[in-house]
Amino acid sequence: DAGITQSPRYKITETGRQVTLMCHQTWSHSYMFWYRQDLGHGLRLIYYSAAADITDKGEVPDGYVVSRSKTENFPLTLESATRSQTSVYFCASSEAAEPNEQFFGPGTRLTVL
Amino acid sequence: GQNIDQPTEMTATEGAIVQINCTYQTSGFNGLFWYQQHAGEAPTFLSYNVLDGLEEKGRFSSFLSRSKGYSYLLLKELQMKDSASYLCAVMDSNYQLIWGAGTKLIIKP
Numbered sequence A: 001d002a003g004i005t006q007s008p009r010y011k012i013t014e015t016g017r018q019v020t021l022m023c024h025q026t027w028s029h030s031y032m033f034w035y036r037q038d039l040g041h042g043l044r045l046i047y048y049s050a051a052a053d054i055t056d057k058g059e060v061p062d063g064y065v066v067s068r069s070k071t072e073n074f075p076l077t078l079e080s081a082t083r084s085q086t087s088v089y090f091c092a093s094s095e096a097a098e099p100n101e102q103f104f105g106p107g108t109r110l111t112v113l
Numbered sequence B: 001g002q003n004i005d006q007p008t009e010m011t012a013t014e015g016a017i018v019q020i021n022c023t024y025q026t027s028g029f030n031g032l033f034w035y036q037q038h039a040g041e042a043p044t045f046l047s048y049n050v051l052d053g054l055e056e057k058g059r060f061s062s063f064l065s066r067s068k069g070y071s072y073l074l075l076k077e078l079q080m081k082d083s084a085s086y087l088c089a090v091m092d093s094n095y096q097l098i099w100g101a102g103t104k105l106i107i108k109p
Helices: none
Strands: A004-007 A010-013 A020-023 A031-037 A044-053 A053-058 A064-065 A074-077 A087-094 A107-112 B002-005 B010-012 B018-025 B033-036 B045-049 B054-058 B058-066 B070-075 B084-091 B097-100 B103-108
Touching: A004 A087, A010 A020, A020 A031, A020 A087, A020 A107, A044 A064, A044 A074, B002 B084, B010 B018, B018 B033, B018 B084, B033 B058, B033 B070, B045 B054, B045 B058, B045 B070, B070 B084
Parallel strands: A010 A107, B010 B103
Antiparallel strands: A004 A020, A020 A074, A031 A044, A031 A087, A044 A053, A064 A074, A087 A107, B002 B018, B018 B070, B033 B045, B033 B084, B054 B058, B058 B070, B084 B097, B084 B103
C-alpha cells in the first residue's frame, strides 16, 4: 500500500535500553522528518533528512540518532532510552523543503519505564 | 525566540461556526499551515496561507495577516466529526515547521 508507515505502533522499554523506531514511505519523497509530541507541547522536530545520506538536527536531537541509507527508510534510534523520552513519535515526509504539505505516519507510542 | 500561541481548548455546538485563532512570532516566514488531528491519530493537512487574506475550502476557511502575526481557522456547519485538535504551524526562514500546542475543539450536540 502506498503511504507512510511506522513500526512498532506501541513499544514499552526500560531505561538504558536501545530502541529503534522504523519509518517507511512509498512516495519517493525527498524530505523525511521525525517529531515527538508531548502533552502541552507542539510537535517538536528531532531530526530531518533532505535526501539519502543527508541528515540534520532539529530542535530536540539529544539522545537520538538517525540514518538514511535509502530514500524510503528513515529509522530513529534512542541509544540509551530515558524516561523523558516517553512520548508519541511521528514520522513525516514531503516532496520538498519549500512550503509543502507534510504527510504523517500513524505514530509510535513509546513508554520508557 | 520562536512562539506560536493558540487556545488550549474550545467548545462549540453542532451546526454552529467556530473560529480558532493563532498568533505567531518566528524568525522568518514562509507560510502558515493548519492541520487537524483526531485523538490517537496522525495530523492531516487542512490549509496553507502565505499571502494575506482568506482561503476557503468547503466548510473550512483560513485567514492570514502577516503584519499582525495572526491567523484563524474558521469552521462552519460544525459536525460531530470535527471534534479534534487543530494545529497551527509556521514555516520559518529555514523551511522548518514551528508548531503550536494545538487547540482541542469539543463539539456538543
